[in-house]
Amino acid sequence: MADVAREAGVSGQTVSRVANGRSNVDADTRERVLAAMRRVGYRPNSAARALRNGRFRTIGVIVSSLSTFGNSRTLDAIAAAMVEHGFSIVLMTVPRSTQGEVTGAFSRLGEQAVDGVIILIEQHQLDQNEIELPQGLPVVVIDSSARYPSPVIDTDQAEGAASATRHLLELGHDTVWHIAGPPQSYAAERRLRSWREVLESAGRRVPPVLVGDWSAAAGYAHGKRLAADPSVTAVFTANDQMALGLLRALHEAGRDVPGEVSVVGFDDMAEAAHFWPPLTTVRQSFDSVGRHAVAALIAEISSGRQESTTVRIPTELVVRSSTAPPSN
Known part of the structure; x- marks a missing residue:
């Protein structure tokens, strides 16, 4: 920092303010200091800064799988929101989500x-009592029924499924079959x-x-x-x-969608929206989940307090061309 100060012709305090992102430096001086940093090859030491102020500007994300659509979209949203707040991410995957893996x-x-x-x-393993969250570390949980002393960001999965089922019944179908997840x-x-x-x-079968x-x-x-x-x-x-695989099977069998x-x-x-026919589906707001999770975590980090709150993110039924009243 002393080298940068001499190169830029400013005080060490000014260099410190620029390095720490302070706003009380005029634009010309800031650019002169940044140019001097580049010339002398100086980069602010985040580890040393963390020792001074107790903040690392890094958050961890523990995820069960990166292959599922929901997890990958939510992780994208978390990463985008963290960048806006100037945080970086350390990612840990725990494919089996057992007590030992989560603790590890x-x-x-x-x-x-x-x-x-x-x-x-x-x-479901996260909902089991034997998995204990660490004391003193701010934690936010996404989509879980477990009762932790931490914020939970919960998509309203139940209402989404209910709206899909009601939609089909209201069209006049006697009942609705279901292909469930694991x-x-x-x-x-x-x-x-x-x-x-x-x-x-x-009262349906x-x-x-x-x-x-x-x-x-x-x-x-x-x-x-x-x-x-x-x-x-x-x-x-x-x-x-x-649903995409189902549409193919129905097409191969000559069953018209949505006619039959x-x-x-x-x-x-x-x-x-580009399936054939375009798919009626329940929209989840992964962006909202990610933003709320980041906001809740940063609030915990800033305040030093854990609050057992639940934020429920609504879903939306998007009606397209794959649903219609029964032909009979």
Whole structure:
């Protein structure tokens, strides 16, 4: 910093203010200091700054999988929001989300010196009592029913599934079949339960549940069975990718969509509007989830207080051309 001060012809305090992003430096002086930094090869030492003010400007994200559409979109939103706040991210994946793996991820993040953690684990394991969150570290949990002394950002999965099921019943279908996500998924379980509750409250027959793994291949495999049953006129799939596989199976079997079978998905991935036919689906606001999670975590970091609050992000039914009244 002394080298930069001599090069720029300013005081060490001015260099410090520029290095720390302070606003009380005029634009010309700031540019002169930055140019001097480049010439002498100086970069502010974030570790030394952290030792001084107790902040590392880094957050950890513990995620169960990067392959699912929801997790990848939410992580994108978190990263974008963190950049706006001047934070960087350390990412830890825990594919099996067991107690040991989650505890190990917290331990590794502690070694990385983070200011707080966002947990993005879809599996039910996070709801089990044996997984304890670390004391004193700000934590925000995304999509979980567990009761932690930390903010929870929760997409309204139940209302999204209910709106999809009600939409098909209101079109005049006698009942609605369901291709569910994997049983270990908290989101899939909530969508399945809500689908069943809507049918039961309407006094309709509840068909057997078909369980998939979020993939288009699973939707296609179950779709071949559904396409062979002429009594099937409406299907709600737990995500858009399985809906895509279902649409292919129905097409190959000569079952017209929506003339003979109506299909509703979940997520509203960008490609859903370009399926054939364009897919009616439930839109999740992954951007809102990411922004709320970051805002809640930064508020915890700034205040030093943990608050057990829940923010529920609404969903929206987007009606396109894959649903219609039954032909009979």
